[in-house]
Amino acid sequence: MTQTTRETVSRYDASTAVDRSSWILRLEEICEEDGYFERLGPRHFAFFADEGATLLVSFETLADIRAEPRQMPKGMALAERHGWSHLCVIAEGGTWYRDQAVYRYFDRLVEDAFFEDFDRVVFYGARMGGYAACAFSVCAPEATVLAVQPRATLDPSVAGWDRRHIAEHRLCFTDRYGYAPDMTEGAGRVFILCDPRQREDAMHAALFIRPYVRQLRTEFLGEKVESGLLALGILPDLIDAAGSGTLCPALFHRIWRRRRAYGPWLTAILAEAEQTGHPAREAMICRAVTRRFGSPLFRRRLAEIEARLAVDA
Numbered sequence: 001m002t003q004t005t006r007e008t009v010s011r012y013d014a015s016t017a018v019d020r021s022s023w024i025l026r027l028e029e030i031c032e033e034d035g036y037f038e039r040l041g042p043r044h045f046a047f048f049a050d051e052g053a054t055l056l057v058s059f060e061t062l063a064d065i066r067a068e069p070r071q072m073p074k075g076m077a078l079a080e081r082h083g084w085s086h087l088c089v090i091a092e093g094g095t096w097y098r099d100q101a102v103y104r105y106f107d108r109l110v111e112d113a114f115f116e117d118f119d120r121v122v123f124y125g126a127r128m129g130g131y132a133a134c135a136f137s138v139c140a141p142e143a144t145v146l147a148v149q150p151r152a153t154l155d156p157s158v159a160g161w162d163r164r165h166i167a168e169h170r171l172c173f174t175d176r177y178g179y180a181p182d183m184t185e186g187a188g189r190v191f192i193l194c195d196p197r198q199r200e201d202a203m204h205a206a207l208f209i210r211p212y213v214r215q216l217r218t219e220f221l222g223e224k225v226e227s228g229l230l231a232l233g234i235l236p237d238l239i240d241a242a243g244s245g246t247l248c249p250a251l252f253h254r255i256w257r258r259r260r261a262y263g264p265w266l267t268a269i270l271a272e273a274e275q276t277g278h279p280a281r282e283a284m285i286c287r288a289v290t291r292r293f294g295s296p297l298f299r300r301r302l303a304e305i306e307a308r309l310a311v312d313a
Helices: 003-011 020-030 062-066 074-080 100-111 128-139 163-170 199-206 225-231 234-244 249-261 263-275 279-293 296-312
Strands: 035-039 044-049 054-061 085-091 120-126 144-148 189-194 213-217
Touching: 020 035, 020 044, 020 062, 044 074, 044 100, 054 062, 054 074, 054 128, 054 234, 062 085, 074 085, 074 234, 085 128, 100 128, 120 128, 120 234, 128 144, 144 225, 144 234, 189 199, 189 225, 213 249, 225 234, 225 263, 234 249, 249 263, 263 279, 263 296, 279 296
Parallel strands: 054 085, 054 120, 120 144, 144 189, 189 213
Antiparallel strands: 035 044, 044 085
C-alpha cells in the first residue's frame, strides 16, 4: 500500500466520534480541504469528498453510517478503492428524502452544472436509498444507477399493497422527484437488484420496467440483499463495474456464482426444498455442499434425510 493510499484512508475516519454532535464536527473537519459537509434542513446532510473524475452518489442513513467501524458512509469506502469522488446524501430517520431542502440542493447542483464536472456518475442506494438513487438520478443525465431493493413510490394510490412502510404513506410522493421509475428516464443504464421471491420487492421492481432497465435477480438473499452482497464481496465489484462502464447482466451472473459458497444462501435453498416437500432435492443440495465444503451441518442433515427416505421406501 502506498503512502498516498494510507493517508487517504486515514483521512476518512470518524471513529473517534462519541455522539451525534462530535460526529458532525468530525465530518466537517474531514471535508475542510476538498469537499464539504452541509446541513440540508432539519433531517438531512450532504457529504462531498472531491477526489477524482468519477463520482459515486450514495443515499444512506445517519444510523447506518454511525454503525460502520469508521462511522463513514459505505459509499466512501467503495469510492476510495479507486480514488473516486463521493457525494452522500444522509437522512436522519425514515424521511425517504421527501424534503424541500433536499430538492433545492439537487436543483442547485443542476444549476451549477455540478455533475458535468465528472467523466462518469454512479447513483447507488438500497431500499429507501435505492428509491432516492433512482428518483434523483434525473439530475445527472446518462448516469448509471445501481439500486438494491428500491421502492418505486410509497404513494398509497400506487403502492398501497406495500404494508411495510405504513407510517411513511403520509409523506408526499406526488410532487417533485416523486415517482422513481419516471425519474430514471434520463439515465444511461439502470440496474435493479432484488430477490424476486420477496413479493413486495418484486412488485416494486416491476414498476421500473423500461428498455434501459436491467433486473438482476438475487434469489434467496431475502430481505437483506445489500448485506448479502457485501458478505459475498459482490457489491464492491458491481460498483467498480458501474464506475468503469462495464456493468452488464453477463458480468453480474458471472460474479453471482459466488453465492454457491455462501452459507446463508445454501441454508435458504435447503429450507425452501424442505418447505416445499422435496426430500430428494434436499439430499442433492446436502451432498453437493458436503462434497465441496465438508459442512458438518449439511452432513448431519443429509444423514437425517437419507434415513427418512430409507424408511419411506
